[in-house]
Amino acid sequence: MSELITIWTMDWVPEGPRGFVRDLRLRWACEEAGLAYCVRTVPFNERGPGHLARQPFAQVPFMDDGELELFESGACLLHLAEKSDVLMPCDAKDRADTLQWFIAALNSIEMVSVPWWFLEVTGAKDNGLTGWMESRLEHMERVLGEREWLAAGRFTVADLLMADALRVGKVRSFGDRPATESYVTRVTERPAFRKAQADQIAHFEAADAAGSQAR
């Protein structure tokens, strides 16, 4: 019954995104919940019809759980969360609380922070999303100044996703936000995160060592 869960990621990525590729979210969730999983790969350099059939935007991760197939790290996380109270509380109020903050990470924070980051790294002269970014992160700073965890009074899959969105280098260093910084530190000090991150970095370093990519 072990290793029914397969997390698919790239066989190799450049150094920049190592430690941030989104298969990390799924590894982390499995580590938190004590779920057995294995990791398999698709080529970074060739994203053909086989890849598109599994991930229609040519991204990773995607996941197998027995006969079930899923893409989108958010969907995979919600699916995994149903397997463990550690990630998703059973109590109806705590569950609603977790769900709303989980979606907020995707659709209120990342919907601004990822495109803002994209404009920064592609060298936009005047980043037109900066004011919006500022406003969203200030709201988060207020919220995180009032509580230790986002939902249900303890760590949930909502913290996993929100901290992963907020820990991105340029986002993390955007302005002086002590409550957010302390939150990101608290969440990323969890052993499950550290193992997932170390495993992902080791995975891509092993690909360097094997020299299996034409680059």
Next chain:
Amino acid sequence: MSELITIWTMDWVPEGPRGFVRDLRLRWACEEAGLAYCVRTVPFNERGPGHLARQPFAQVPFMDDGELELFESGACLLHLAEKSDVLMPCDAKDRADTLQWFIAALNSIEMVSVPWWFLEVTGAKDNGLTGWMESRLEHMERVLGEREWLAAGRFTVADLLMADALRVGKVRSFGDRPATESYVTRVTERPAFRKAQADQIAHFEAADAAGSQAR
């Protein structure tokens, strides 16, 4: 037992966003699923601590379901979807399929289309998200050329959310994408959508007539 579900929206909005404010998603889901609901309002012009306590980014909608409270239209939709097979299939494979496309609407389409739209309407000289937008919409066009509904071979909450993201004026008219256009038409011709949209427009028009806003 009727009207346990309360959808919260603004008391008034300017003409531009009418028919697009996200309470529409919740009205639409309730109409599809045959769930009784009522609509209540918070002031558009004053978004104080009471509003922030329910929606930490000062937005709408948010929702009550008996004792449960939720914000984020995506979270409210997933919560409502659990009440009806019309929105979320029971079969495990169909459910995974619906979930992945539901999250794709939020985190692969809206994460690009909403900031792209924001830069357009705020008059960015050179919209640095256009190439990314093009790529995401082309992938969607390929997918929608191969199927009538996104998941489970029939309408689900994934179509509700994806069509709502794709029907936004500037997004809908971005390039020539016949399969997407036909999909948006097909989904928005549903009686539940038309009722939800008409009800929302009537709600804001009534506020005009009542002249209850200082503007």
